[in-house]
Amino acid sequence: MERKSQIPRKTHILVISQYFYPETFRINDMASEWVKRGYKVTVLTGIPNYPMGKFFEGYGYRSRRKERWNGMEIIRIPLIPRGNSSVGMVANYLSFAVSGFIWKAMTDIRADLVFTFEVSPMTQALIGCWYKKKYHVPHYLYVTDLWPENVESVTGIHSKAVIYPIQKMVDYVYKNCDRIFTCSQSFIEPISQRGISKARIEFWPQYAEDFYRPVKKEDSLEKPKDEVLNLVFAGSVGYAQGLGILVEAAKILKSENRRVCFHIIGDGRYLPKLQESIKANNLEDSFNLIPRKPAEEIPKYLAWADALLITLSKSDVFSITIPAKTQSCMACGKPILVSADGEVQEIIREADAGLCSDAEDVCGFVDNIKSFMELSTDRRNELASNALHYSETHFNKERLLGRLDEIFKIGA
Known part of the structure; x- marks a missing residue:
């Protein structure tokens, strides 16, 4: 009896990014390229609202929560739109993490690895840590905004009552990553000072999408x-x-x-x-x-x-x-x-x-x-x-x- 050839299973990447298409971030291109390179890609993201702080037209709590785009599945979990205030931004950050915790508890999606694209907030990386612990898969973190330094710089808040819990959260995230990629060489030292071996940290600069080219x-x-x-x-x-x-x-x-x-x-x-x-x-x-x-x-x-x-x-x-x-x-x-x-x-x-x-x-x-x-x-x-x-x-x-x-x- 002739034996049927088996088609090799694609490596499944779970991308976690609070911001994704139609919001304009480099992770859009990275995920699209992974599909072209033969990976199966699922993206966990929020309802698009950046940078103006309100949901994009056609998106909301009851609309377009799941999409197919460029060969990947996009899952949009609820969050509070960031608005134009600091309070709104904090609510936006925390609501995505809370929704992510609930999603992690309920999902039966089994990816082979998790890739978290960290443009502020760092809180989104918690979802990758929780998923890693549930399914025992590698978790890779790409850091483009350094926390808690970024929080202090942008908000002007230096109170230990605020910064200390953020520091502990960041330490937890870093310790639950198999490898940390940074967009800047200068990030390596402050991350390593948080008790992370430099062998687990790698400079990986961003690239420009193919459409960025000289035009007459x-x-x-x-x-x-x-x-x-x-x-x-x-x-x-x-x-x-x-x-x-x-x-x-x-x-x-x-x-x-x-x-x-x-x-x-x-x-x-x-x-x-x-x-x-x-x-x-x-x-x-x-x-x-x-x-x-x-x-x-x-x-x-x-x-x-x-x-x-x-x-x-x-x-x-x-x-x-x-x-x-x-x-x-x-x-x-x-x-x-x-x-x-x-x-x-x-x-x-x-x-x-x-x-x-x-x-x-x-x-x-x-x-x-x-x-x-x-x-x-x-x-x-x-x-x-x-x-x-x-x-x-x-x-x-x-x-x-x-x-x-x-x-x-x-x-x-």
């Missing part, structure tokens, strides 16, 4: 202002981004009759305050605010930029953070102006891809804008080329995903 100016979706230096910021318009420096810089540049326009693509909790500040200082001619666009369209909006902007607020934790937009900007092959501290400056300087000033240093930022205005076309093109080359060399998508394949296979 004639193919752009926005026409630049003529005879003006066009500087573009694309991404979340939050308090962490330190975008107030653009208003201060615009005031100085306008007083000196320098023609510069700051184009901001996106939305977020800081946007209303930014709009008020622009109006209060009569800077409408110096700004072009563009609503949030699909990530796939962003390169066509960046095409007409003279330079791209990476900004962050001043903070110890932000100084050891590499913003995700760093890889996106570099992959688009554009010169970059940085107003941020630490590791992102080191990358741009090492790549010779732009000009850098410290976070919230208005004078330094303005001086760099003036210096950039004086650069020759050849030098600007050189900076752009350097950015693209560095991206292809240091943030190579295939190499980075291949490394995760190796780890998943050995279960280390």
